[in-house]
Every structure is written in structure tokens, then in C-alpha cells.
Amino acid sequence: xxxxxxxxxxxxxxxxxxxxxxxxxxxxxxxxxxxxxxxxxxxxxxxxxxxxxxxxxxxxxxxxxxxxxxxxxxxxxxxxxxxxxxxxxxxxxxxxxxxxxxxxxxxxxxxxxxxxxxxxxxxxxxxxxxxxxxxxxxxxxxxxxxxxxxxxxxxxxxxxxxxxxxxxxxxxxxxxxxxxxxxxxxxxxxxxxxxxxxxxxxxxxxxxxxxxxxxxxxxxxxxxxxxxxxxxxxxxxxxxxxxxxxxxxxxxxxxxxxxxxxxxxxxxxxxxxxxxxxxxxxxxxxxxxxxxxxxxxxxxxxxxxxxxxxxxxxxxxxxxxxxxxxxxxxxxxxxxxxxxxxxxxxxxxxxxxxxxxxxxxxxxxxxxxx
Amino acid sequence: xxxxxxxxxxxxxxxxxxxxxxxxxxxxxxxxxxxxxxxxxxxxxxxxxxxxxxxxxxxxxxxxxxxxxxxxxxxxxxxxxxxxxxxxxxxxxxxxxxxxxxxxxxxxxxxxxxxxxxxxxxxxxxxxxxxxxxxxxxxxxxxxxxxxxxxxxxxxxxxxxxxxxxxxxxxxxxxxxxxxxxxxxxxxxxxxxxxxxxxxxxxxxxxxxxxxxxxxxxxxxxxxxxxxxxxxxxxxxxxxxxxxxxxxxxxxxxxxxxxxxxxxxxxxx
Numbered sequence: 001x002x003x004x005x006x007x008x009x010x011x012x013x014x015x016x017x018x019x020x021x022x023x024x025x026x027x028x029x030x031x032x033x034x035x036x037x038x039x040x041x042x043x044x045x046x047x048x049x050x051x052x053x054x055x056x057x058x059x060x061x062x063x064x065x066x067x068x069x070x071x072x073x074x075x076x077x078x079x080x081x082x083x084x085x086x087x088x089x090x091x092x093x094x095x096x097x098x099x100x101x102x103x104x105x106x107x108x109x110x111x112x113x114x115x116x117x118x119x120x121x122x123x124x125x126x127x128x129x130x131x132x133x134x135x136x137x138x139x140x141x142x143x144x145x146x147x148x149x150x151x152x153x154x155x156x157x158x159x160x161x162x163x164x165x166x167x168x169x170x171x172x173x174x175x176x177x178x179x180x181x182x183x184x185x186x187x188x189x190x191x192x193x194x195x196x197x198x199x200x201x202x203x204x205x206x207x208x209x210x211x212x213x214x215x216x217x218x219x220x221x222x223x224x225x226x227x228x229x230x231x232x233x234x235x236x237x238x239x240x241x242x243x244x245x246x247x248x249x250x251x252x253x254x255x256x257x258x259x260x261x262x263x264x265x266x267x268x269x270x271x272x273x274x275x276x277x278x279x280x281x282x283x284x285x286x287x288x289x290x291x292x293x294x295x296x297x298x299x300x301x302x303x304x305x306x307x308x309x310x311x312x313x314x315x316x317x318x319x320x321x322x323x324x325x326x327x328x329x330x331x332x333x334x335x336x337x338x339x340x341x342x343x344x345x346x347x348x349x350x351x352x353x354x355x356x357x358x359x360x361x362x363x364x365x366x367x368x369x370x
Numbered sequence: 371x372x373x374x375x376x377x378x379x380x381x382x383x384x385x386x387x388x389x390x391x392x393x394x395x396x397x398x399x400x401x402x403x404x405x406x407x408x409x410x411x412x413x414x415x416x417x418x419x420x421x422x423x424x425x426x427x428x429x430x431x432x433x434x435x436x437x438x439x440x441x442x443x444x445x446x447x448x449x450x451x452x453x454x455x456x457x458x459x460x461x462x463x464x465x466x467x468x469x470x471x472x473x474x475x476x477x478x479x480x481x482x483x484x485x486x487x488x489x490x491x492x493x494x495x496x497x498x499x500x501x502x503x504x505x506x507x508x509x510x511x512x513x514x515x516x517x518x519x520x521x522x523x524x525x526x527x528x529x530x531x532x533x534x535x536x537x538x539x540x541x542x543x544x545x546x547x548x549x550x551x552x553x554x555x556x557x558x559x560x561x562x563x564x565x566x567x568x569x570x571x572x573x574x575x576x577x578x579x580x581x582x583x584x585x586x587x588x589x590x591x592x593x594x595x596x597x598x599x600x601x602x603x604x605x606x607x608x609x610x611x612x613x614x615x616x617x618x619x620x621x622x623x624x625x626x627x628x629x630x631x632x633x634x635x636x637x638x639x
Contacts, residue, residue: 117634121638221579224575301534307572308571308572
């Protein structure tokens with residue numbers, strides 16, 4: 001076979017060289033004289049159920065048994081619902097309930113499915129047949145009729161003639177999805193500027209840094225090297241928050257919004273390992289630095305701090321920030337460093353904020369300044 | 371005569387299950403003996419202040435740790451200084467088998483311990499004598515017996531301080547560049563406490579000033595509480611969340627679908 005192909009290929013080349021255009025076009029290596037022959041249908045093999053009525057009987061029994069099992073499963077699920085009820089206060093009851101109801105339903109569905117397929121495969125008529133493929137296009141007459149429909153409707157409606165009507169219809173269809181876009185806009189606060197909302201948090205000059213969730217202020221002397229503290233503003237607890245005015249709430253109406261913006265991670269590094277920007281040198285205290293815990297990618301809390309490498313990892317999309325290098329992004333989708341909270345100590349030795357964050361916290365968005 | 375002989379042979383023949391029974395008995399005896407043996411070496415009362423203990427610890431240190439940490443434990447390029455590391459650090463690192471390191475890598479791994487508890491405490495006493503550092507936890511804080519309020523408080527603190535690395539179900543999670551936060555299930559309360567105080571490897575330190583000893587005890591109680599919770603929803607799949615569930619569906623679920631498809635389309639014989 002291969003020899004034959006090679007020979008005919010050689011012939012083709014020779015033919016092309018002798019400018020004999022009748023044999024084959026140039027570049028044809030194999031002339032399709034050895035196309036695969038239609039092998040036809042394989043001989044029909046009868047199934048054991050066709051040959052042996054005994055075995056057919058047995059398969060029949062299998063099939064109806066499966067259907068009976070399915071009925072039993074359905075009834076079992078109903079019984080399980082009755083005998084293993086979900087009772088309040090008893091968690092383990094849920095486990096038994098879901099287990100037995102689920103098993104009953106699974107049995108009911110699986111058995112009826114398997115039974116039906118097995119019936120089809122083992123007992124229903126078994127013969128090969130050829131379904132000839134129809135030509136894909138319709139016949140001339142049908143195609144002409146379809147084209148006529150379009151022509152007639154165009155003429156009768158005047159779609160191409162009345163261009164003003166047509167164009168205004170197109171305009172209406174284009175305008176139709178616009179309300180959807182405005183609905184999306186409604187998901188954000190409508191009367192407030194997002195820049196303003198994210199720009200201010202509860203941190204103000206002199207606000208003490210406190211432990212999350214107890215609200216106990218942190219003394220600088222308590223922060224040992226390698227420590228990480230999860231920090232909230234001192235007034236950010238359910239009780240105090242109620243009594244704050246709008247300004248003190250940092251532009252947030254409710255407690256969780258305020259907390260989501262103000263959370264901070266505080267770490268103390270060996271001073272020799274801390275590489276600070278010249279304009280931010282006064283923002284840390286004795287190797288203690290505080291950064292917003294809200295990821296600048298989509299706002300997950302970044303709190304996976306590695307003491308030795310000083311890397312902060314965001315668990316959502318693996319953004320990495322280097323705390324020793326002013327929290328710059330070293331990996332991942334975040335685009336800008338975590339905002340730093342300038343801190344210092346008050347006369348009693350407690351850590352306090354020098355001011356609010358100098359840039360909006362949280363994810364980047366297009367109106368964001370800077 | 372021949373018949374009697376045949377009967378004798380038949381009664382002398384081993385029962386088919388005899389081999390299995392013998393293997394079973396052997397395994398039980400070995401297991402029991404091993405348990406008894408490993409329990410005998412588990413308890414030790416040691417005075418960490420006594421010069422004899424410190425001297426014994428120094429010898430062990432010189433023979434096993436000095437290669438990396440230096441003869442005076444002042445640190446070398448291969449290992450950090452241990453001055454000020456404290457007894458808690460040594461008990462954690464050696465007691466969990468992390469030290470001596472098997473190999474240099476992103477993270478020291480938990481291995482079977484290489485030292486008895488007595489030897490571990492002797493080394494801890496030696497390192498503690500070098501400089502002030504976190505000491506062994508008070509036994510009242512490693513009991514895991516907090517009240518319901520205590521456990522709730524521990525859960526609060528765990529979710530704020532620990533869950534981001536160790537997973538809300540405390541089954542551990544991945545960090546950067548090959549490091550990981552280990553699972554906290556099956557860890558001795560003492561070791562959990564010591565890890566918080568000392569901040570081993572890349573874990574930050576949670577000193578007693580940050581999380582008070584009683585709060586640490588509550589966290590430990592919470593961890594032990596969730597560890598003993600039955601999985602009410604059925605298989606927990608390691609509690610690591612959507613990853614395990616996705617893998618289960620892709621492998622088991624789609625595997626079943628492929629299997630069923632093959633069966634449905636196969637010709638009946």
C-alpha cells in the first residue's frame with residue numbers, strides 16, 4: 001500500500017515536471033486511488049437473550065426487580081422522613097435525616113434509571129439499521145418560499161421604505177437594556193460620592209489603637225518583635241459606636257461598615273529590617289508599623305503575616321505585600337500598596353494614630369483619586 | 371485402621387482461619403507492647419532551674435544542636451541565635467520533632483520526636499538559662515476545660531487572630547513560596563500555647579500582652595471543642611472548603627458519569 005502511494009506520488013511529480021496538466025495538479029503527493037473502502041456493516045451478533053429464552057426470562061426478572069427496588073427506595077425515603085425527623089437542638093438528627101432520605105431517593109432514581117436502560121439494552125428489539133443522511137439545504141421550492149416570505153413582509157411592512165420608523169425601532173431596541181445598567185448603579189449608595197465614602201475612616205489624630213475584638217488599647221511596650229496585632233479604633237465597639245456622631249463614625253452609618261474600613265494590622269519588625277520611605281519615616285514607632293487590613297485588590301482582609309519574610313498574603317487571590325518595603329505589592333493582582341496608618345505614642349505609652357489614612361482604603365476603582 | 375489414621379490427620383489439620391487468627395493475635399500483642407513501651411517514657415518531672423539539668427541540656431545541645439546554632443547557641447549562618455528563645459521555644463520545636471531539622475527547606479516539618487521528654491526539658495532548661503525568654507506554660511492554661519463562655523470567647527479570638535492562616539476549621543492552609551500553616555487538630559495543648567508565645571518559624575508572636583494566658587486557654591479549649599465535634603453534615607472532606615468539594619465532584623462525580631455513559635452505550639452481549 002505504502003509502496004503504491006509512493007509510486008503514484010513519484011508519477012505525479014514526473015507529470016508535473018513534464019507540464020502534463022491532465023494527470024494531477026502540482027503539490028499533490030498522494031492520488032486518492034487508495035481511499036478507504038466502505039467495510040459495510042459487521043455481521044449481526046445475536047445477544048444471549050435472543051438465543052436463550054431462559055436468559056431472557058432472567059433479564060426480565062432483573063428489570064422488574066429493579067423497578068420494585070425503586071418503589072421501595074421511594075417509600076423508604078418517605079419513611080425516613082417520618083422516622084428521622086429534624087429536631088431543634090439535636091444536630092446529629094440532621095445527619096441521620098439527610099443520610100436516610102438521601103439514600104432512599106438515590107436508590108429510587110438509580111434503580112429506575114438502570115432498570116430502564118437495562119430493559120432497552122437486553123430485551124428490546126436488537127437490529128442494526130442505516131439512517132441515510134439528508135442533504136443539508138432544503139429544496140429549491142422551500143428556499144424560494146422562505147425568501148418570498150421575507151420579500152413580502154418587507155414590502156407589506158415597509159421596513160426598508162419607511163426608514164424613520166425602522167431607525168427609531170432600532171434605537172428603541174438599543175435603549176432597552178439601559179435600565180439594567182442603572183439598576184446596577186443602584187447597588188451603590190446613590191447620593192454619596194464613593195471617593196468620599198472610602199476616603200475617611202474612623203481613625204483621627206490621637207485615636208488609640210485597640211485590640212480586636214476587646215477594644216483594649218495597646219501599649220507600645222506590649223508589642224514584641226515579631227508580634228502581629230489585629231487592631232480597631234478604640235471607639236469601634238458596639239456599645240460606643242451607638243453614641244458617636246456622623247463625623248466620628250468616619251462616614252459610615254453602621255458598625256460593620258465602619259469596622260470594614262477601619263481594620264488595621266499592626267506588626268513590629270526589627271528596625272534594621274524596616275526599609276521606610278523618606279516621607280514616611282515618622283509614620284512608624286520603634287519598628288512598629290500599621291497597615292490597612294483591606295486588600296487593595298477587591299477588599300479581602302489581608303492578614304496572613306509571615307514573621308521571617310515579612311510578607312503579607314491575601315488568601316483570596318494570593319496578592320503578596322512586603323511589610324518591610326512599605327507594603328509594596330510583590331505578587332498577585334493587587335495594583336497598589338496597602339495604605340499605611342501613621343502612628344505614634346501618647347504620653348501614657350499607648351499607640352495612637354497621627355491622622356486618618358492618607359489615601360482611600362480598599363479596592364481600586366476608577367473615580368479613586370491618586 | 372486406615373480410617374482412624376485419616377480421622378487423626380483430619381483433626382490435626384489447621385483450621386483455614388488459623389493463619390489469619392495467628393496474624394491477628396501477633397499484631398495485637400505487638401501493638402499492646404508498643405503502646406505500653408511508648409507510654410512508659412512519656413512522663414518526667416524535671417527541675418528546670420537545677421544546675422544538673424542545665425548541664426545535661428548543654429551536653430545534649432553541644433552534641434545535637436550546636437552544628438547549626440553554634441557552640442554558645444549564639445547562632446551561625448545556618449541557624450538563628452537561641453539566646454532569649456526561652457524554654458517554650460525548645461519544648462515546641464524539639465517536642466514536635468521539628469528540630470533537629472531533617473533538611474533545609476521552606477519550613478521545618480513535624481516528625482517523630484528524636485528526644486525523650488526528659489532530654490527535651492533538659493535542653494529547654496539550658497536554652498532558658500542563656501537569657502530570659504518565654505517559659506513553659508502554666509499547667510492551668512493548657513487544660514482545654516474552659517466554660518461555654520470561654521469557648522465562645524476562644525472562637526472569637528481564633529477567628530480574628532488565627533483563622534486566616536490556619537483555616538476556620540483549624541485544618542491548616544497554604545502560605546507563600548512553599549510554606550504552610552499546619553493543621554491544629556491533634557496538637558497537644560502545651561504545643562499550641564507555646565506556638566502562640568514564641569511564634570515558631572513564620573508564625574507571628576502572640577505574646578501574653580497581646581492575648582492573655584486565660585484567652586490563650588480559651589483558644590485551646592475552642593480548638594479542642596471543634597476537634598471533637600462530629601461532622602453533622604456528613605463527610606467533612608477535610609474541612610478545607612470548596613477545593614476538596616470540587617475535587618470530589620470532578621473525580622468521583624464525573625468519574626461516575628463517565629462510567630454510566632460507557633455502560634449505557636456498550637452493546638449488550
